[in-house]
Amino acid sequence: MTENTGAGYWNNSYKWAKQIYEMKKSAVSSNDKNYEAIALVLNAWAYSNLTDTYGDVPFTEASRLDEGISQPKFDQQKNIYIQMLDDLKRANSLFVTTKTLTGPDLFYNANNDVNGITSWKKFCNSLSLRLLTRIMAKNGEVNVYERIQEIVNNPTVYPVFQSNSETAKLNITGVAPLMPPIARPQDFTTGRAASEFFVETLKGNNDPRMALFFSQAKNLQGSNIGYKGAPSGYAYGMVFDYQPSNMNQNLAKAPLNILVYPYAELQFILSELAFKGIISGNAQTFYENGVKATIEQWGSTMPSNYFSNPKVAYNGTLERIMLQKYVALFFVDQQQWFEKGGPDSRYFRTTGIAE
Structure with a gap:
């Protein structure tokens, strides 16, 4: 710093x-x-x-x-x-x-x-x-x-918002003046790595977007070893025995959407509000709408059995709502960090748990 x-x-x-x-x-x-x-x-x-x-x-x-x-x-x-x-x-x-x-x-x-x-x-x-x-x-x-x-x-x-079609976003076509904010895709991944927390969360979910979001990690011989992130806040000078997964460079290439406020985020907000009794409505319904919307907004297909996975299924806890909201905020400016980026974030304050 x-x-x-x-x-x-x-x-x-x-x-x-x-x-x-x-x-x-x-x-x-x-x-x-x-x-x-x-x-x-x-x-x-x-x-x-x-x-x-x-x-x-x-x-x-x-x-x-x-x-x-x-x-x-x-x-x-x-x-x-x-x-x-x-x-x-x-x-x-x-x-x-x-x-x-x-x-x-x-x-x-x-x-x-x-x-x-x-x-x-x-x-x-x-x-x-x-x-x-x-x-x-x-x-x-x-x-x-x-x-x-x-x-x-x-x-x-x-x-x-009532659907993904109303998401606030800027469509980057690759035709001037709507050019990607990062001119060279390789610069998007230089000096970066995917976080262990995020990678392991999506792996546990069997999220269909893994290949869309990440490159595979490699061992010291350069062979793919699947998706494996780097731990957040690791000590300076720490040596890894693998090359962590990184962001997929295609995320920085046109055509792409710069998400400003996705419909899925609103559904998780409504789920939290219903869970806390601040508004009427079914917290589980809002939650499942949010999970489905965030997968589909990336052009992926929602697996028919997705909610049979106990790590994704609504379990009546605020922690589950906040975790899937965190996933949905990927690539939405700094919203993930605002929700979970430190000890004063909403994720820790709201759920009372630490990573």
């Missing part, structure tokens, strides 16, 4: 935030409610990732250099979350679902299909549920349960 660790993500995020800020100003100036709403949604997405990564970050004074603010103050994470949730609620009320966009829409093609605006609205409310679930421990300081129930109990007013 150096003082520059994470600088690239920080700089890129604020570059995006500035573009979103200008988009919102333009939308307000032209009284375009849909673009204003989309700007609020994208702003909440960008800043939720920023604050979940770094904690307190510049927010209210960010992107305002033209106003003479060159050193914006750092806002408290709690206040950022409150404002993001208020912004998302306002965005939901702004969307005009009978009017298309005037410019290209790489997410939902809402410039050609009016249903794309409804999909944006579903993204908005699904994002609210992600953020509200992440701060459930703060219920009382913030009216978390009330806001969750308001969304879930009023699907006409607050629609959410």
